[in-house]
Amino acid sequence: AVFDDFIGEDEVARMRGLADRALALRAEVREGGPAIVDLNTGYIRDPKGLVNMYEEAPGLFSAEDFAFYRGVIERLRQRVMATFGLTELYFTAPTFITHSVASDAWEPASPHDEYWHPHVDKLNTAHYDWSGLLYLSMHGEDFTGGKLVFYESGFEHTQFENYAGFKETDEARGRQVLRVAPRKGRMVTFSAGRENPHRVERLRTGERYVLSFWFTCDPAREFTTFLDGKVHKKFGRQQEEG
Secondary structure, eight states: OOOOTTSSSSHHHHHHHHHHHGGGTTTTTSSSSEEEEEETTOEEETTTTTEEHHHSSTTTTTTHHHHHHHHHHHHHHHHHHHHHSOOOOOOOOOOOEEEOOOTTTTOOGGGOOTTTTTTOHHHHSSTTTTTEEESSBBBBEEEEOOOOOEETTGGGGGGGGGGGGGOOHHHHHTTTEEEEOTTTEEEEEOOSSTTOOOOEEOOEEEEEEEEEEEEEEGGGBBBOOOSSSOSSOOOOOTSSSO
C-alpha cells in the first residue's frame, strides 16, 4: 500500500533535521554510502563504524524532538492497522533513518553493505510481520537510483546463499511486479513475508533520506520505545527494563 503526503513538508524537514543533527557528529569521516541513525538506542552506523550519539553528544535532542518522532511512529502503526484490518500491532525494534550519499569514493566492504540486493524482511528477522518506509526526499530532484522494487513471490535470489550473487539481469527485470519512486512524505507498507521480496536500487547521484520501520503481531516481541536520550545497549520488551 502506498500513501502520499502521509506527513507534510514541515514534518519531513523536521525529521531530516533530526538525522542531520546526528550525522554532523560523523561529518569528518563520512565518504559516502549509507548511514543509519537510530534515535531509540542512540547508535549511528556508517561505513566507518558504529558510535553512540548519546555518548558523543548528550542532550543532542530535546523532549519535544522525541515526542515528535514517537508521534510519527504511532501514526504509522495506526495506518498499518487500518490498512490491513488489524486489531493488534506492536512496535518492534528498530526504526531508523537512513541517509545515503552517492559517491565514487565509497565501495561496500562486505556483501552486507550491498543494500541493493533482493531480500525478504521476515527471513532477516523472524518476528517482523509488517514492514514500511517513509520517504524524506524526492526521486529525480534529490537523487537518482534508489527506487523500491518488488519481485514475484518466490524470486530465487531472496535466499541468503544467493544474496551476494545477485545481478540485475533481464530475467530479474522480467520478474519485477512494482517499482516505487520515493517522494517526500510518501509512505509504503507491506507484509514482511516471502510474498514480498524486494530491494532498493543502488543510489546513482545525490542524497536519499528514508525512515524504515517494522511492526509485529506477536505481543511477546513488543519492544520499549525508549526515546529518552540515553544509551541503550539492547532493546527490552515493554515489561522489562531497557
